[in-house]
Amino acid sequence: xxxxxxxxxxxxLPNEGNPIFGDRFQMATQQGSSLSPTPSTPGGGxxxxxxxxxxxxxxxxxxxxxxxxxxxxxxxxSTVDGYFLAGKSMTWWPVGASLFSSNIGSGHLIGLAGxxxxxxxxxxxxxxxxxxxxxxxxxxFLPIYLASGVTTMPEYLQKRFGGxxxxxxxxxxxxxxxxxxxxxxxxxxxxxxxxxxxxxxLYLAVVLLLSVTALYTVAGGLAAVIYTDAAQTAxxxxxxxxxxxxxxxxxxGWNALMGGYLDAVPSVRVANTTCGVPREDSFHIFRDPVDSxxxxxxxxxxxxxxxxxxxxxxxxxxxxxxxxxxxxxAKGGSLLAAYLKILPFFAVMLPGMxxxxxxxxxxxxxDPDLCKQICDNPVGCTDTAYAKLVMELLPAGLRGxxxxxxxxxxxxxxxxxxxxxxxxxxxxxxKAFRPAASEWELMIVGRVxxxxxxxxxxxxxxxxxxxxGGQLFIYIQSISTYLQPPVxxxxxxxxxxxRTNEKGAFWGxxxxxxxxxxxxxxxxxxxxxxxxxxxxRPAVVGRxxxxxxxxxLSLITLAVAVSVSLATEEPEAEQIRHLTWxxxxxxxxxxxxxxxxVTGHQLPAKEQDDARKDSSSSPQSRLVxxxxxxxxxxxxxxxxxxxxxxxxxxxxxxxLRESPHLKRLLNANLVxxxxxxxxxxxxxx
Numbered sequence: 168x169x170x171x172x173x174x175x176x177x178x179x180l181p182n183e184g185n186p187i188f189g190d191r192f193q194m195a196t197q198q199g200s201s202l203s204p205t206p207s208t209p210g211g212g213x214x215x216x217x218x219x220x221x222x223x224x225x226x227x228x229x230x231x232x233x234x235x236x237x238x239x240x241x242x243x244x245s246t247v248d249g250y251f252l253a254g255k256s257m258t259w260w261p262v263g264a265s266l267f268s269s270n271i272g273s274g275h276l277i278g279l280a281g282x283x284x285x286x287x288x289x290x291x292x293x294x295x296x297x298x299x300x301x302x303x304x305x306x307x308f309l310p311i312y313l314a315s316g317v318t319t320m321p322e323y324l325q326k327r328f329g330g331x332x333x334x335x336x337x338x339x340x341x342x343x344x345x346x347x348x349x350x351x352x353x354x355x356x357x358x359x360x361x362x363x364x365x366x367x368x369l370y371l372a373v374v375l376l377l378s379v380t381a382l383y384t385v386a387g388g389l390a391a392v393i394y395t396d397a398a399q400t401a402x403x404x405x406x407x408x409x410x411x412x413x414x415x416x417x418x419x420g421w422n423a424l425m426g427g428y429l430d431a432v433p434s435v436r437v438a439n440t441t442c443g444v445p446r447e448d449s450f451h452i453f454r455d456p457v458d459s460x461x462x463x464x465x466x467x468x469x470x471x472x473x474x475x476x477x478x479x480x481x482x483x484x485x486x487x488x489x490x491x492x493x494x495x496x497a498k499g500g501s502l503l504a505a506y507l508k509i510l511p512f513f514a515v516m517l518p519g520m521x522x523x524x525x526x527x528x529x530x531x532x533x534d535p536d537l538c539k540q541i542c543d544n545p546v547g548c549t550d551t552a553y554a555k556l557v558m559e560l561l562p563a564g565l566r567g568x569x570x571x572x573x574x575x576x577x578x579x580x581x582x583x584x585x586x587x588x589x590x591x592x593x594x595x596x597x598k599a600f601r602p603a604a605s606e607w608e609l610m611i612v613g614r615v616x617x618x619x620x621x622x623x624x625x626x627x628x629x630x631x632x633x634x635x636g637g638q639l640f641i642y643i644q645s646i647s648t649y650l651q652p653p654v655x656x657x658x659x660x661x662x663x664x665x666r667t668n669e670k671g672a673f674w675g676x677x678x679x680x681x682x683x684x685x686x687x688x689x690x691x692x693x694x695x696x697x698x699x700x701x702x703x704r705p706a707v708v709g710r711x712x713x714x715x716x717x718x719x720l721s722l723i724t725l726a727v728a729v730s731v732s733l734a735t736e737e738p739e740a741e742q743i744r745h746l747t748w749x750x751x752x753x754x755x756x757x758x759x760x761x762x763x764x765v766t767g768h769q770l771p772a773k774e775q776d777d778a779r780k781d782s783s784s785s786p787q788s789r790l791v792x793x794x795x796x797x798x799x800x801x802x803x804x805x806x807x808x809x810x811x812x813x814x815x816x817x818x819x820x821x822x823l824r825e826s827p828h829l830k831r832l833l834n835a836n837l838v839x840x841x842x843x844x845x846x847x848x849x850x851x852x
Contacts, residue, residue, distance in 0.1 A: 223567030227402065227574065228379065231395055235382075238394035252318060252490045255822065257393055259496040263503025264397035265487045265583070266301060270504075271403060271511070272349070272580030273357030273573050279511060280519025281550035284530050287428070287449025287520070288851060289461040291512045295452075296470055298505045298844040300478035302837060305501035307748070308479045309488050311662050313822045314751040318489070320482050320658075321595040327661045327746045328669035331599065333676060337654060338595035340680075341482060344650065345588045349483075350581060350624045357577030360554055361570065370625070376577060377621045384582045384617055389490055392582045399575035400507075406572030407514035413560045414518040417525060424517065425450070427524040436533040442698040443533025445523075453852040463852075465714025472721045473647055476655040482587040495825050498833045505840050509847060515553070522552035530555060535697065546697065585620055589613045648713045649687040649720065653679025656724040660732075665743050665750065667728065670735045675728025683720055 282290035317323040321341065325334035354373060361372045384392060418424055429445050436443045448454050453463035478484055491497035523530045530552050532538040535545035542548035557569045593613040598604055604612075657676050660667040686707070693704040702709045711719075744753045 217563045219564040220567030220570065223564060224570055224574075227571035231398060231575075231578070232379070232382075234398045235391045235395045238391045252389060252486070254390070255490055256390075256492055257487075257490045257496065257500075258492060259499030260503065261393045261397040262487050262491050262496060262500030263507070264400040265393040265579075266484060266500060266504035267507045268396040268400040268403065268576070268579035269483055269487065269583035270297070270580075271576055272353035273360065273577040275353075275511075275580075276407075276515055276573065276576055277356045277360070277550050277553055279515045280522065280553035280556075283516040283519035284523040284552040285547065285549040286460055287446055287451075288512070288516060289448075289452060289454060289459075291516055291851075292452045292461065292466045292470065292848075293474070294508050294511050295844055295848050296466075296474050297478055298508045298840070300471070300474050301484075301501045301504050301508070302840065303475070304479045304485065304488060305494075305498040306837065308658075308662060309485075309497055310494060310823060311746065311748055311751050312485065312489060313494060314745040316745075319591050319594045320480050320485060321591060323746075324657070324661065324672070325595070327743070328667075328672050329742065330669045330673075333657070333669060333673045334595065335599065336673075336676060337657075338591050340650065340654070341591050342588055345483075345584050346620065346623055348647070349584050350620065353577055353580045354624055357573055360573045373625055376574065377581070377624065380578050380581050380585070381617055381621050384585045389486065389586050392586050393487060393490065395582065396579045399579045402568075402575045403572050403579075404507075404510065404514070406568050406575075407510075407518075409565060410556060410561065410569060411514045411518050413565075414521040414556055417560055418521045424521055424524065428520050431523045431527045431531055433528050433531045433533045435528070435537055437535075437699045440699040443531055449520075451852065452848060462712055462714065465712055465718070469648075469712075469714030469717035472655050472717055473651040476651040476658070480654065480658040482591055483583050486587050486590060487583075491822075493822050493824065495829050495833065498837075502833065502836050502840055505844070509843065512847075518556055519549075519552040522556050523549070526552075526555050526559070533698075535699075581624075585617045588620055589616045592616045648717050649683035650680065652717050652721040653683060653724040656721050656728065660725070660728055661747070663748050664729075664732075665747050666737060667732050668735055668738050671728040671730075671732030674731045675724045678727045679720055679724030682723055686716055686720075 279290060279294075312323060315323055315326055317326060319338075321334050321338040324337055325331070328334075354377070357376070361367060361376075415421070415424070418427065428449060429447075431445060433443045446460075448459065452461075453466065454461050456462040456464050488497040488500065491500060529541055530549055532541055532548050538548055539545045542551055557566060561569060590613070593609050593616065597612050598609065601608070653676050656679065657672050660675075661672065689705065689708050693708050696702050696704075740750075743750050745751055
């Protein structure tokens with residue numbers, strides 16, 4: 168969901184100088200502009216970080232690394248199940264905290280506050296929509312995934328439909344989305360925040376952060392990621408709530424926010440335009456269905472389909488729930504995450520709106536030339552809102568805490584993506600082409616791929632830096648809205664319509680992605696005009712809102728998949744056993760799965776022979792032995808890593824068992840949580 172929060176307006180700050188409160192602003196005033204800087208709030212100030220702030224950051228890194236290494240001792244990291252699913256040993260509270268922190272990245276904090284400053288509370292609909300979807304995952308989708316015994320989401324499609332083309336298509340698409348949106352956006356946003364505060368070189372900040380992140384991700388696997396996510400959730404909540412308190416104190420309270428936001432108009436604007444004027448519907452979630460930035464029918468339907476992909480079939484999110492001890496713990500984790508999703512509205516979005524009130528001329532600048540001078544982006548500077556509050560309002564020590572919050576958001580998001588992308592590459596791509604790969608080989612490949620992702624992330628920074636003037640906004644929006652609905656529909660059909668077959672799934676996905684990519688290409692060719700420009704884009708781009716197109720895309724995919732499935736052969740009963748909602752509880756036949764059934768295709772004879780052979784371990788140096796121990800792979804020395812194929816992860820019946828008393832308690836909590844979500848949405852609708 169973090170991607171969606173950037174859809175409203177995600178334009179990054181420049182990579183030189185200190186644009187939020189310094190050089191370019193003074194240039195504007197020296198050149199005769201009528202703009203005058205809004206005075207900083209007394210007691211804060213934008214002075215550089217001091218010794219107290221640095222000490223807080225050091226304590227943060229020590230704390231996170233300590234939690235990461237401590238967690239290594241709690242699970243076996245030398246198996247596929249142990250490394251990628253934390254040994255299925257997680258309880259409800261780390262699962263819920265990890266779901267929340269994996270969703271809240273550094274770009275999420277900057278983007279959500281910036282959206283509040285630019286257009287009011289409309290973007291919070293993405294957050295509150297996620298409350299329903301994370302509960303849908305635990306109560307509806309997860310029982311199917313647990314019954315099927317899968318490790319990754321593309322692996323589920325391979326089991327459900329057979330063949331390789333749908334399975335591999337989803338695997339490659341997921342890696343594309345992770346590398347070119349989630350990793351790069353969160354990394355760049357977090358590193359820029361750090362650079363503004365510490366005046367570090369951007370690349371130095373990125374390399375240092377990724378080094379720490381990669382260390383415990385490679386060594387500890389999903390267990391280390393989940394436990395450090397839980398620790399960083401506490402840090403994020405503490406820091407954002409502290410900043411919220413300072414923000415409301417500075418603006419004068421709730422009534423001052425409600426009354427002052429609509430009056431926060433910059434002193435320099437383009438004449439005879441609405442540029443810089445707050446929206447009249449700023450405090451409404453449901454907006455005009457034709458002319459608004461977030462039409463309410465699109466929010467209800469078009470937003471829900473991509474959101475369902477993110478919360479119910481995206482590897483980053485689902486992997487945390489698959490690691491839970493039981494379905495009961497997974498449900499408890501989803502409930503915790505859903506309750507926590509209420510907080511970003513108060514702790515991030517409203518402070519962003521307050522920043523516009525306190526620093527109107529800088530945060531809400533409306534003249535393109537002046538915005539270019541202030542933050543090096545003619546579209547606007549509202550995404551400086553959160554950083555402006557941190558550097559102007561907070562005293563020494565608390566600035567260090569907020570820097571730790573931003574780093575925590577960045578690191579928790581990156582570690583989650585790194586581990587999930589590694590899972591998909593190892594299980595769905597590497598194993599597809601090397602079906603005889605041993606457990607040892609898969610563990611090595613999974614860890615090395617994390618390092619490859621780190622390098623790719625660093626190399627992608629120049630591309631992100633070049634995405635100025637609103638292009639990054641279109642880039643993020645296109646990836647999420649135009650590529651995710653077809654995947655959501657295929658998962659829905661696979662889980663809840665037993666008649667869906669491989670041909671229907673593949674061609675529905677192919678047609679849907681083709682239509683989505685076509686619209687995405689048109690958005691790149693015809694970018695959205697600025698507020699003072701005429702909209703000369705083709706009607707399919709300019710008049711069909713992206714949320715409406717998401718709905719249309721879902722219907723196209725559904726129609727093709729259903730038509731092709733009905734026109735071709737029906738899946739056999741064995742093909743859907745344990746793989747749909749209606750067959751998840753089918754009795755299990757006691758038979759040993761063959762390697763061909765696990766991998767989906769026949770092995771060459773030579774590879775079958777090699778798979779049956781064992782080899783003795785060669786002597787190892789102390790350095791190599793130490794590296795094996797760090798990665799939890801010391802069993803190699805004891806001959807524990809066979810040359811034969813890795814043992815597939817099998818369904819665990821114990822994960823699906825629920826205590827009747829706990830089940831009733833969780834269902835009661837479900838009703839309370841859904842009621843709370845309905846209330847907040849209805850109140851602000």
